[in-house]
Amino acid sequence: xxxxxxRGLHKSYGDQHALRGIDLEFREGEIFGLLGPNGAGKTxxxxxxxxxxxxxxGAVTVCSYALPKKSQQVRESVGIxxxxxxxxxxxxxxxxxxxxxxxxxxxxxxxxxxxxxALQLVGLTxxxxxxxxxxxxxxxxxxxLAAGLLHRPRLLLLDEPTVGVDPQSRHRIFEAIRQxxxxxxxxxxxTTHYMEEAEDLCDRLAILDHGTLxxxxxxxxxxxxxxxxVVRIEFEESMPLxxxxxxxxxCFSSVSTADxxxxxxxxxxxxxxxxxxxxxxxxxxxxxDIQVRPPSLQELFLQLTGSDLRD
Amino acid sequence: xxxxxxVLWKDxxxxxxxxxxxxLLIVLPLIMIVFVSFxxxxxxxxxxxxxxxxxxxxxxxxxxxxxxxxxxxxxxxEHAWDQDRFTGEDAAGLFGSxxxxxxxxIPRQFEERRAADExxxxxxxxxxxxxxxxxxxxxxxxxRLQSEDLLETTTTVVAEVSGRPSEEVRPDVExxxxxALSDPSIPIDEQDLIEGRSLPxxxxxxxPGFTLMFSVFLASAVAGQIAxxxxxxxxxxxxxxxxxxxxVVVLGTVLAAFSLGVLQSVILFAIGRFAFGMELGSEYLxxxxxxxxxxxxxxxLxxxxxxYTDNIQLQNNIINLSVxxxxxxxxxxxxxxxxxDWMQFLSRFTPHFWAMxxxxxxxxxxxxxxxxxxxxxxxxxxxxxxxxxxxxxxxxQRDA
Numbered sequence: 001x002x003x004x005x006x007r008g009l010h011k012s013y014g015d016q017h018a019l020r021g022i023d024l025e026f027r028e029g030e031i032f033g034l035l036g037p038n039g040a041g042k043t044x045x046x047x048x049x050x051x052x053x054x055x056x057x058g059a060v061t062v063c064s065y066a067l068p069k070k071s072q073q074v075r076e077s078v079g080i081x082x083x084x085x086x087x088x089x090x091x092x093x094x095x096x097x098x099x100x101x102x103x104x105x106x107x108x109x110x111x112x113x114x115x116x117x118a119l120q121l122v123g124l125t126x127x128x129x130x131x132x133x134x135x136x137x138x139x140x141x142x143x144x145l146a147a148g149l150l151h152r153p154r155l156l157l158l159d160e161p162t163v164g165v166d167p168q169s170r171h172r173i174f175e176a177i178r179q180x181x182x183x184x185x186x187x188x189x190x191t192t193h194y195m196e197e198a199e200d201l202c203d204r205l206a207i208l209d210h211g212t213l214x215x216x217x218x219x220x221x222x223x224x225x226x227x228x229x230v231v232r233i234e235f236e237e238s239m240p241l242x243x244x245x246x247x248x249x250x251c252f253s254s255v256s257t258a259d260x261x262x263x264x265x266x267x268x269x270x271x272x273x274x275x276x277x278x279x280x281x282x283x284x285x286x287x288x289d290i291q292v293r294p295p296s297l298q299e300l301f302l303q304l305t306g307s308d309l310r311d
Numbered sequence: 312x313x314x315x316x317x318v319l320w321k322d323x324x325x326x327x328x329x330x331x332x333x334x335l336l337i338v339l340p341l342i343m344i345v346f347v348s349f350x351x352x353x354x355x356x357x358x359x360x361x362x363x364x365x366x367x368x369x370x371x372x373x374x375x376x377x378x379x380x381x382x383x384x385x386x387x388x389e390h391a392w393d394q395d396r397f398t399g400e401d402a403a404g405l406f407g408s409x410x411x412x413x414x415x416x417i418p419r420q421f422e423e424r425r426a427a428d429e430x431x432x433x434x435x436x437x438x439x440x441x442x443x444x445x446x447x448x449x450x451x452x453x454x455r456l457q458s459e460d461l462l463e464t465t466t467t468v469v470a471e472v473s474g475r476p477s478e479e480v481r482p483d484v485e486x487x488x489x490x491a492l493s494d495p496s497i498p499i500d501e502q503d504l505i506e507g508r509s510l511p512x513x514x515x516x517x518x519p520g521f522t523l524m525f526s527v528f529l530a531s532a533v534a535g536q537i538a539x540x541x542x543x544x545x546x547x548x549x550x551x552x553x554x555x556x557x558x559v560v561v562l563g564t565v566l567a568a569f570s571l572g573v574l575q576s577v578i579l580f581a582i583g584r585f586a587f588g589m590e591l592g593s594e595y596l597x598x599x600x601x602x603x604x605x606x607x608x609x610x611x612l613x614x615x616x617x618x619y620t621d622n623i624q625l626q627n628n629i630i631n632l633s634v635x636x637x638x639x640x641x642x643x644x645x646x647x648x649x650x651x652d653w654m655q656f657l658s659r660f661t662p663h664f665w666a667m668x669x670x671x672x673x674x675x676x677x678x679x680x681x682x683x684x685x686x687x688x689x690x691x692x693x694x695x696x697x698x699x700x701x702x703x704x705x706x707x708q709r710d711a
Binding site for chain 2: 050
């Protein structure tokens with residue numbers, strides 16, 4: 001079953017293209033990661049799914065409801081945890097949750113039960129009646145998550161929910177997300193620019209760059225596209241070898257170059273290393289560092305976009 | 312409307328839990344009401360005599376008579392001076408603090424010279440910073456001195472015609488002139504429009520004015536709250552992502568601010584009534600309507616502003632300007648008759664004018680609700696226009 005279907009989605013802000021023909025599908029109950037640097041279009045996509053932004057072209061269906069026609073039904077089915085801390089510092093944690101739950105018309109008794117469950121899920125039961133202004137950043141982030149869960153959404157949109165969070169709170173948030181996916185069957189869209197988070201948490205991943213979808217698959221499948229190993233060489237010189245020459249090598253499955261760093265994915269690490277050293281010798285390049293290791297999302301991102309995610 | 316009670320509840324808690332709102336809406340206007348009422352009591356309740364410092368260097372019967380006569384047209388503040396001469400430096404010292412506008416000096420030998428029919432000019436020192444008021448003061452003094460001349464001339468003429476000595480006819484002439492001046496041939500018959508109603512006190516002038524003036528600050532509460540939620544908090548996005556519609560979200564903020572405005576008016580009018588003896592008339596429904604309609608204006612102004620800009624600094628600048636400008640032009644800060652004609656004309660384009668006139672009609676002029684219906688209708692237009700603009704703006708915004 002598809003929870004979300006996106007076809008040919010375009011969105012512009014004046015002359016600036018935020019999304020350029022995105023095609024995506026989220027399966028019910030999966031944790032779907034959306035990876036990309038700042039300005040890639042992640043938040044725009046989240047806001048479109050939450051009915052907070054209109055779109056220029058394309059078709060979007062959320063929980064079987066087509067946007068923008070069925071916006072009201074979509075709002076009933078979707079929960080959002082915005083990047084900003086969407087809680088009131090002036091209120092206690094409980095009062096915040098009473099407010100956000102109240103917006104969905106949940107009966108009072110049910111709402112109180114759900115608030116207790118949500119507070120327990122994010123580990124804030126003991127702080128329920130304290131003013132949010134006294135909370136640490138991590139506690140606020142956890143409350144931010146709890147506020148998006150009270151109406152039991154079928155799709156939960158998490159827009160960078162761990163920005164500026166301490167390791168303990170990050171762990172809590174991860175546990176809560178896994179629990180929601182595993183036990184409640186909630187579909188979760190998780191946007192981040194932390195590779196490790198995406199790798200650790202998500203069933204499937206999409207990589208966005210400048211509003212374009214550059215890859216979408218499970219994490220192992222994406223990593224496999226680089227080959228079982230990655231050879232990374234850092235040169236003293238700023239301009240490394242020409243990519244066209246390297247791609248002619250049969251033992252290189254992928255090649256990327258950036259800022260004096262050459263990276264190749266390969267099925268045969270020893271062959272690849274030998275070939276690279278030979279190229280460097282022929283071109284008179286001086287090597288600063290060599291690494292041979294299993295591929296990571298960082299390398300995948302570099303290969304797909306030509307830049308580091310945190311640039 | 313779905314979710315309205317939830318949004319309202321949140322906005323009530325945020326607004327009523329903000330001590331700055333109470334200070335701005337209750338404490339500040341109350342301070343202004345008390346100080347302005349006492350400060351301008353003489354002007355507001357009809358005793359506009361200006362203070363005049365008099366330095367009597369002669370200290371004679373004639374100079375004391377003159378001082379006594381002057382006190383009927385200006386408020387004389389006597390200053391004893393031991394020195395032989397009084398200089399401009401001494402005068403500057405007297406009005407240097409801004410407490411006096413002018414100093415009138417009665418020179419030495421004033422009585423002797425008057426008796427000898429020699430000129431004995433009075434010296435008037437005027438504060439250069441208060442020339443406008445000083446000319447009013449000078450006119451009042453001159454009128455008084457001309458009355459004195461009139462008495463002298465008439466006494467001389469009557470003495471000559473009757474062949475009696477001047478000293479003998481003087482008391483009769485003085486009495487006849489006094490009677491003529493106090494009972495002019497064209498009498499003024501003041502009509503009492505509201506029988507039994509005493510003159511409005513200073514507080515009855517200032518309480519309605521300052522209540523209206525300060526309640527415009529509520530526009531900041533509406534515009535600022537919406538801007539704050541939109542710009543710095545994700546709460547705006549989370550609320551709009553719920554099934555509650557956008558107009559309902561802003562309606563909560565508007566209603567909370569409006570209720571606070573009505574509460575502010577009730578509190579200030581109650582303080583005026585019970586602490587300062589302000590009379591409210593008998594048309595309570597009319598007063599309530601005037602207040603309710605007026606309090607919709609700042610709520611609407613705030614909403615309309617929030618619809619067009621999220622810049623809180625810009626919002627506050629516009630609102631602060633509106634507070635002062637509307638209060639001055641609309642007659643909330645100063646009585647309208649003090650304004651020039653062109654400004655009195657402009658006052659009709661402010662909600663303050665219609666609210667103040669309605670309140671004055673009901674409180675002081677003995678009018679009833681039917682009499683002020685037209686003025687209240689105009690006030691309602693001032694309330695509805697910004698509210699409609701604001702709601703339409705939010706209703707038709709495509710993105711959050």
